[in-house]
Amino acid sequence: MQINLGLRLQRVADFVPETTCIADIGSDHGYLAAWLLLTGRVQHTIAGELNRDPAERARLTACAAGLEEKMLVREGAGLSVLQPGEVDTVVIAGMGGATIVQILESNPSVLPDLRRLVLQPNIGGAQVRHWLSEHGWAIIDEALVAENSIIYEIIVAEPGEMQQLTALQAEIGPMLLDRKPEHFSARVQAAIDARQYVVAQLVRSTNAAVASKREQLMQQISDLESLIE
Ligand SMILES: C[S@@+](CC[C@H](N)C(=O)[O-])C[C@H]1O[C@@H](n2cnc3c(N)ncnc32)[C@H](O)[C@@H]1O
Structure with missing residues (x-):
């Protein structure tokens, strides 16, 4: 077989x-x-x-x-x-x-x-x-x-x-962050896309807690983008 x-x-x-x-x-x-x-x-x-x-x-x-x-x-x-x-x-x-x-x-x-x-x-x-x-x-x-x-x-x-x-190491992987192997950019882009989707859902809310969550996600998106620039 x-x-x-x-x-x-x-x-x-x-x-x-x-x-x-x-x-x-x-x-x-x-x-x-x-x-x-x-x-x-x-x-x-x-x-x-x-x-x-x-x-x-x-x-x-x-x-x-x-x-x-x-x-x-x-x-x-x-x-x-x-x-x-x-x-x-x-x-x-x-x-x-x-x-x-x-x-x-x-x-x-x-x-x-x-x-x-x-x-x-x-x-x-x-x-x-x-x-x-x-x-x-x-x-x-x-x-x-x-x-x-x-x-x-x-x-x-x-x-x-x-x-x-760190939160970033836990999500992307400490060794993957160091080595940036093949598919790394696509992996990080997927993490960015997932956050951008949530941000788009939160964009209309005026609630302070939601606004803070949105700010947090925007910061994470920026951190992730800096990995693949
Ligand atoms: C999507 S399949 C993955 C099969 C294979 N490991 C692979 O990677 O292709 C997930 C399998 O895990 C089994 N499973 C889910 N939870 C489990 C658990 N707590 N203990 C044992 N098997 C579990 C499911 O019945 C299913 O057959």
């Missing part, structure tokens, strides 16, 4: 180290777990799924690839499907930042044995980065990848201390 992960999941896979056992939480079809096994990058995987249908899809993938022994599919919420020490790397991809944080908080007993987190929030990256910095994780790498005209961010963290993040 050949698996084409697509650009986004392939970039996520690039950050999974050669290791014994990883978990992909919210695996859906289970392609990532299967690809990591088929390429020999990892020896065992646990695909965690909250929902029955995607869990069934992951089981079908494992079966079609002849990986039933190596790719365990477990149904349950977040990290609750894992026992402490079972895996050293956890991947959580293709969800909002709030859900990723919820998953990371779902079973704290698993966290001390983890050596790496590979996280790919579709939105809400700031929430993920704040959680990492407040829970003893250091961001060791970040990447941007474009697929179907959407820019996705990937955050790689390992246990360690990280300097407190």
